[in-house]
Amino acid sequence: MESKEYWRIDKKLVERVAKVARVKLTEQELDKFSKQMESILQAFKEMDKVDTADVKPSFHPQELKNDWREDEVEPWKWIPLANTKHKEGKNFKGPRIV
Amino acid sequence: MKDILERARGIQKKYSPFITIADEVESGRGKLAGMAISVKDNICTKGMRSTAGSRILEGYIPPFDATVVEKVKKEGAFIIGKTAQDEFGFGTFSVNCAYGVPKNPLDPTRSCGGSSGGAACLTAVADFPHIAIAESTGGSISCPAAFCGVVGLTPTYGRVSRWGLIDYANSLDKIGCIGKTVKDTALLLSVIAGPDKYDSTVLRAKEEDFTKYLKNSVKGMKIGVPREYFGEGVDERIVKVVWEAIKKLESLDASYEETSLPHTKYALPAYYIIAMAEASTNLAKFCGMRYGLHLQLKGNYDEYFSTVRSEGFGEEAKRRIILGTYARMAGYRDAYYLKALKVRTKIIQDFKTAFKRFDVLVAPTMPVVAPKFDEIAKLEPIQQYMMDILTVAPNLAGIPMISVPCGSVDKMPVGLHIMADHLQEGKIIHVAHSFEVNR
Numbered sequence: 285m286e287s288k289e290y291w292r293i294d295k296k297l298v299e300r301v302a303k304v305a306r307v308k309l310t311e312q313e314l315d316k317f318s319k320q321m322e323s324i325l326q327a328f329k330e331m332d333k334v335d336t337a338d339v340k341p342s343f344h345p346q347e348l349k350n351d352w353r354e355d356e357v358e359p360w361k362w363i364p365l366a367n368t369k370h371k372e373g374k375n376f377k378g379p380r381i382v
Numbered sequence: 383m384k385d386i387l388e389r390a391r392g393i394q395k396k397y398s399p400f401i402t403i404a405d406e407v408e409s410g411r412g413k414l415a416g417m418a419i420s421v422k423d424n425i426c427t428k429g430m431r432s433t434a435g436s437r438i439l440e441g442y443i444p445p446f447d448a449t450v451v452e453k454v455k456k457e458g459a460f461i462i463g464k465t466a467q468d469e470f471g472f473g474t475f476s477v478n479c480a481y482g483v484p485k486n487p488l489d490p491t492r493s494c495g496g497s498s499g500g501a502a503c504l505t506a507v508a509d510f511p512h513i514a515i516a517e518s519t520g521g522s523i524s525c526p527a528a529f530c531g532v533v534g535l536t537p538t539y540g541r542v543s544r545w546g547l548i549d550y551a552n553s554l555d556k557i558g559c560i561g562k563t564v565k566d567t568a569l570l571l572s573v574i575a576g577p578d579k580y581d582s583t584v585l586r587a588k589e590e591d592f593t594k595y596l597k598n599s600v601k602g603m604k605i606g607v608p609r610e611y612f613g614e615g616v617d618e619r620i621v622k623v624v625w626e627a628i629k630k631l632e633s634l635d636a637s638y639e640e641t642s643l644p645h646t647k648y649a650l651p652a653y654y655i656i657a658m659a660e661a662s663t664n665l666a667k668f669c670g671m672r673y674g675l676h677l678q679l680k681g682n683y684d685e686y687f688s689t690v691r692s693e694g695f696g697e698e699a700k701r702r703i704i705l706g707t708y709a710r711m712a713g714y715r716d717a718y719y720l721k722a723l724k725v726r727t728k729i730i731q732d733f734k735t736a737f738k739r740f741d742v743l744v745a746p747t748m749p750v751v752a753p754k755f756d757e758i759a760k761l762e763p764i765q766q767y768m769m770d771i772l773t774v775a776p777n778l779a780g781i782p783m784i785s786v787p788c789g790s791v792d793k794m795p796v797g798l799h800i801m802a803d804h805l806q807e808g809k810i811i812h813v814a815h816s817f818e819v820n821r
């Protein structure tokens with residue numbers, strides 16, 4: 285990636301990414317998104333100018349410590365199936381796997 | 383009480399700030415007795431539809447209240463309804479909405495700002511006691527507050543529990559307040575802030591009564607004015623109005639000095655890459671099976687999930703999912719995601735250095751006043767993102783900020799943005815209140 289080719293994008297790549305993200309795009313959307321993503325990423329290229337050698341990434345704005353609670357068993361107050369239309373008995377019903 | 387619901391419905395007909403209005407309301411006792419609280423639609427309310435402004439969550443009725451909602455109810459408030467927003471918070475103008483676009487009460491041909499547009503709109507027009515619970519990822523409280531001429535307070539990241547929030551970007555999301563006055567926002571923050579056993583990322587800061595910071599004098603306060611926030615891309619007339627506000631603070635015995643936050647211009651790409659990367663993982667859970675939009679179960683899981691997601695997500699959501707997925711993919715992750723996180727470190731360092739010298743930093747909230755809908759329609763996505771140049775850096779750093787009205791341009795309100803170091807909400811409330819009462 286020395287040639288900084290990662291800032292370039294084409295229709296084929298968008299199609300591949302959409303598949304990974306489980307989003308179906310129409311031909312029209314593919315065309316539109318490819319062009320838009322190209323210009324978005326070109327503008328974002330600016331970031332490459334920052335020297336970040338020896339800089340640690342900030343996954344959070346501040347160093348956070350997880351505030352753990354005791355893992356106590358509480359009665360389940362909610363009905364898990366209340367919001368689904370896809371159910372069978374006490375189970376969710378999903379699409380077939382293959 | 384019935385009268386308030388009728389008034390809310392009247393406001394809805396004119397400006398569409400709601401996605402859902404409560405059927406009935408009941409006031410209790412406490413610090414917020416008799417107060418109507420509206421809740422941004424991406425925050426769960428028990429028994430009241432919560433969609434985050436997206437079709438993919440159509441018809442979702444949460445079986446629980448978010449911690450913030452539970453807290454305001456305990457203090458006697460009632461939930462008047464759920465406010466309109468850009469889908470999942472993806473937008474600066476509240477036009478990426480699956481359930482209607484809120485209109486700016488000062489000029490209905492203009493945007494309310496986003497993504498908490500409905501919250502700011504309702505705050506501006508409500509003729510009954512009301513404060514809004516809003517949420518910001520990259521400026522979604524400050525922007526609409528500035529565009530609608532109200533006060534928007536975004537607390538420190540982790541100050542308020544996010545339990546029950548339909549996440550956009552976990553390392554950036556902050557629940558906050560929009561009110562008619564600084565006092566309203568300080569009051570609401572006092573109720574909603576504090577540790578929560580259900581959110582392990584919440585800060586261990588003590589609960590506080592933030593109304594104690596509503597002081598009238600800024601004597602001795604040191605204000606920093608970052609040059610980068612007054613330059614290219616910012617309407618000169620807004621720059622002038624904000625400078626007048628700074629002079630006003632000086633006349634109240636605060637001192638100011640110009641300063642620099644050198645990495646400001648890199649905040650926009652860093653923000654969008656981090657936000658989109660996190661959004662694409664968060665949105666992976668929506669698949670039309672357990673809640674929200676359902677379609678007929680056809681094809682295998684790949685076909686079904688892809689179909690339901692393509693129908694349920696709006697255009698901007700799809701764009702961000704794809705960009706975010708791309709930025710995390712093997713081979714690209716270091717160049718985008720990791721790089722953006724390192725740039726974020728530099729931005730945080732800029733702020734930390736500045737806050738060694740200054741109590742607060744002040745700047746314009748937005749580079750423009752609320753644009754007209756026909757102007758927004760002509761903007762390309764990247765041009766829309768550029769509108770966030772002044773709000774993304776403090777949001778990346780997770781510092782508290784408040785937008786308070788300070789004048790107008792083209793008869794539309796201008797916001798003064800006041801920022802302070804982590805957990806220094808007291809200082810922004812102090813300066814904003816002094817400015818508000820002495821204007």
